[in-house]
Amino acid sequence: MSGFLHRTFSRLNIKIRVLVFSMAIVPILLLSVIINVTYVRRSIKSESENLYSRSEVLSKQVVTSGYLDDQGDVTMELRLSELAQLISGRVMLVDSSLRVIYDSYSIDKGKVFLWENVTKSANGEMLTYVDRKNNIITTTIPITTINDENELEIVGVLLASESVNSISENLNYIISIELIVLFLLLGFAILLGIILGNRYSSPITDASSQLDTGIKGDKINSIDVKGYSEIEELASQFNTYVNKMETIDESRQEFVSNVSHELKTPLTSMKVLADSLIGMGDAPVELYQEFIGDISQEIERETGIINDLLTMVRMDKSNANLNISTVNVNELVESILKRLRPIAEKQNVELVLESFRPITAEVDEIKLGLAISNLIENGIKYNNPGGFVHISLNSDHQYFYIRVEDSGMGIPEDSLDMIFERFYRVDKSHSREIGGTGLGLAITHMSIIMHGGEIKVDSTLGEGTTFDVRIPLSHIEEEGN
Numbered sequence: 001m002s003g004f005l006h007r008t009f010s011r012l013n014i015k016i017r018v019l020v021f022s023m024a025i026v027p028i029l030l031l032s033v034i035i036n037v038t039y040v041r042r043s044i045k046s047e048s049e050n051l052y053s054r055s056e057v058l059s060k061q062v063v064t065s066g067y068l069d070d071q072g073d074v075t076m077e078l079r080l081s082e083l084a085q086l087i088s089g090r091v092m093l094v095d096s097s098l099r100v101i102y103d104s105y106s107i108d109k110g111k112v113f114l115w116e117n118v119t120k121s122a123n124g125e126m127l128t129y130v131d132r133k134n135n136i137i138t139t140t141i142p143i144t145t146i147n148d149e150n151e152l153e154i155v156g157v158l159l160a161s162e163s164v165n166s167i168s169e170n171l172n173y174i175i176s177i178e179l180i181v182l183f184l185l186l187g188f189a190i191l192l193g194i195i196l197g198n199r200y201s202s203p204i205t206d207a208s209s210q211l212d213t214g215i216k217g218d219k220i221n222s223i224d225v226k227g228y229s230e231i232e233e234l235a236s237q238f239n240t241y242v243n244k245m246e247t248i249d250e251s252r253q254e255f256v257s258n259v260s261h262e263l264k265t266p267l268t269s270m271k272v273l274a275d276s277l278i279g280m281g282d283a284p285v286e287l288y289q290e291f292i293g294d295i296s297q298e299i300e301r302e303t304g305i306i307n308d309l310l311t312m313v314r315m316d317k318s319n320a321n322l323n324i325s326t327v328n329v330n331e332l333v334e335s336i337l338k339r340l341r342p343i344a345e346k347q348n349v350e351l352v353l354e355s356f357r358p359i360t361a362e363v364d365e366i367k368l369g370l371a372i373s374n375l376i377e378n379g380i381k382y383n384n385p386g387g388f389v390h391i392s393l394n395s396d397h398q399y400f401y402i403r404v405e406d407s408g409m410g411i412p413e414d415s416l417d418m419i420f421e422r423f424y425r426v427d428k429s430h431s432r433e434i435g436g437t438g439l440g441l442a443i444t445h446m447s448i449i450m451h452g453g454e455i456k457v458d459s460t461l462g463e464g465t466t467f468d469v470r471i472p473l474s475h476i477e478e479e480g481n
């Protein structure tokens with residue numbers, strides 16, 4: 001049970017509701033208590049001060065009228081009973097021996113009044129007693145006179161009790177207003193709690209249930225982007241991730257069919273060539289040589305594809321180490337160009353190298369060579385007859401820079417983010433015609449990142465593409481490698 005409670009209350013949704021609820025209710029409750037207590041205190045204080053001042057006026061009159069010694073003064077008795085009426089309560093006069101000489105209720109006259117407050121007032125104190133149960137305030141004040149020796153003498157006590165029902169009536173009225181406000185606020189807080197709770201937690205619960213779906217192997221869907229700042233960011237990043245995953249997954253499936261197709265094509269041609277040679281029986285040597293030459297080309301193509309796959313798998317291993325040596329980058333690029341020039345010529349694409357300065361750098365010659373040659377190969381492959389590929393080499397004291405610029409078909413803007421993903425190809429049908437596996441740029445990217453470098457692409461559809469590569473001149477061994 002406690003586990004269930006803990007789980008329930010640790011849920012973000014519930015937490016937000018409880019928070020909003022307490023933020024709305026707790027201050028108003030506190031405020032109500034403070035208002036009520038202050039109201040009661042101030043009312044009692046002002047009522048008792050009122051009673052004191054009336055009693056004082058009356059006590060002076062009692063002294064001057066000599067009523068304490070002779071109760072024959074009717075005017076004084078009238079005044080005492082007037083006060084009792086005015087305060088809707090009781091007025092009592094007690095002499096210095098605590099004997100009651102006037103009682104507006106006419107109950108205790110003649111009796112000795114031994115109430116603590118009266119005794120204290122007979123010793124000079126002004127006191128207020130609050131009877132909360134019956135809503136009565138009783139003040140007792142000493143009646144003083146100046147005696148013959150010119151000293152202040154206490155000659156009696158004046159007691160006045162006032163019913164203060166009005167204070168509790170007002171308090172009840174205030175409480176009822178506070179309750180109405182509290183209930184309105186309660187409704188508002190519950191509503192706000194539900195709205196905010198859902199707004200904040202639903203992207204998270206949605207994401208979590210979508211991830212559950214993913215774990216079970218089903219398709220993950222995008223979630224609603226709502227909530228505020230961080231939650232929105234989380235939801236939109238989740239969606240970006242899901243979209244990316246979907247694209248990668250689609251590309252992967254395509255890759256499998258592409259690779260199978262690519263691997264099968266050379267095999268099919270080899271089979272056709274071999275079968276026709278077998279079928280011909282006594283074919284002339286020239287024909288044999290021609291067919292075997294074709295078969296050899298197909299083997300080369302097949303090897304190329306397999307090599308690409310192997311390179312990628314090898315690079316993919318996290319512990320793949322670079323085989324660092326000091327390499328003359330100009331020579332490396334020139335040797336790549338030498339190898340690619342016949343292919344470029346065949347496509348009628350011009351290859352131009354512009355070296356601004358000699359560069360030597362600490363790199364893995366094979367892996368960097370692969371990265372550069374993939375970029376140049378693409379520049380040739382995705383070009384138009386009569387086009388060009390410009391390669392430029394430059395460096396500063398920290399980095400060397402390689403730019404590969406072509407006048408080819410360009411890459412659509414929405415594909416620019418994806419081209420470095422494995423298996424991704426912009427125009428599937430076109431790329432298949434051209435050949436390739438969608439692995440070239442992934443290999444290039446991996447190799448450059450392993451060298452601590454950076455690659456950027458800029459492209460205009462129909463005009464051409466420029467790849468900018470930046471690699472540190474000296475290799476810094478990464479921690480953990």
Ligand code: ADP
Nearest residue numbers: 378379382410425426431436437438439440441
């Ligand atoms: P592929 O083996 O298909 O060439 P890459 O990883 O080398 O694979 O390239 C991925 C995709 O990016 C290519 O299929 C192509 O559509 C696009 N691409 C790469 N380089 C260029 C370029 N220089 N010009 C136009 N498109 C390019």
